[in-house]
Amino acid sequence: TQLLEQSPQFLSIQEGENLTVYCNSSSVFSSLQWYRQEPGEGPVLLVTVVTGGEVKKLKRLTFQFGDARKDSSLHITAAQPGDTGLYLCAGVSSGYSTLTFGKGTMLLVSP
Amino acid sequence: DTAVSQTPKYLVTQMGNDKSIKCEQNLGHDTMYWYKQDSKKFLKIMFSYNNKELIINETVPNRFSPKSPDKAHLNLHINSLELGDSAVYFCASSQDLGTETGYTFGSGTRLTVV
Numbered sequence: 001t002q003l004l005e006q007s008p009q010f011l012s013i014q015e016g017e018n019l020t021v022y023c024n025s026s027s028v029f030s031s032l033q034w035y036r037q038e039p040g041e042g043p044v045l046l047v048t049v050v051t052g053g054e055v056k057k058l059k060r061l062t063f064q065f066g067d068a069r070k071d072s073s074l075h076i077t078a079a080q081p082g083d084t085g086l087y088l089c090a091g092v093s094s095g096y097s098t099l100t101f102g103k104g105t106m107l108l109v110s111p
Numbered sequence: 112d113t114a115v116s117q118t119p120k121y122l123v124t125q126m127g128n129d130k131s132i133k134c135e136q137n138l139g140h141d142t143m144y145w146y147k148q149d150s151k152k153f154l155k156i157m158f159s160y161n162n163k164e165l166i167i168n169e170t171v172p173n174r175f176s177p178k179s180p181d182k183a184h185l186n187l188h189i190n191s192l193e194l195g196d197s198a199v200y201f202c203a204s205s206q207d208l209g210t211e212t213g214y215t216f217g218s219g220t221r222l223t224v225v
Contacts, residue, residue, distance in 0.1 A: 041219070
């Protein structure tokens with residue numbers, strides 16, 4: 001069974017702070033994706049990382065894929081209230097054909 | 112708008128009833144999915160269809176039956192609803208396995224069984 005552990009489960013910060021969310025597994029993933037889900041909506045893809053050690057930036061969001069392709073991190077610089085939401089990592093490992101999701105990190109950014 | 116659309120958005124029904132949720136995508140994707148999100152926000156795969164063929168059926172009770180009349184539609188029928196079926200159900204689609212392009216999700220159907 002492929003299992004993705006996310007930490008922290010919940011994060012409440014003030015606008016302007018920086019934060020990092022982690023996604024870890026004992027399985028190797030061919031690719032790993034990050035989604036953001038807002039209340040009443042489905043998850044929306046933010047980024048896909050494919051290569052071990054890869055770093056991708058999306059404005060104030062920086063995503064990193066671990067060298068061994070077993071873990072990933074999401075760093076947000078100068079968080080804004082609009083960043084509030086549930087952040088989900090998801091991946092497909094060898095032998096599986098569908099995305100497995102982590103349990104998510106709920107981020108609340110207060111003005 | 113190109114999207115994955117599912118109906119209804121909300122569904123409240125009594126135990127023992129049978130209900131259906133419809134899903135349509137106009138993205139030209141060849142793979143569609145049903146996910147269940149529980150009260151703790153955990154998303155779990157239920158079914159996966161590729162070109163109208165069932166390819167994944169995770170440990171889901173046989174009261175749940177997906178039907179794919181064509182590549183663009185994947186409906187979910189649930190018989191004899193139970194309290195534990197209450198959850199948000201998401202339809203999604205992808206091109207092939209979506210390992211690089213990701214999944215596109217619908218906005219969910221909140222099912223409440225009373």
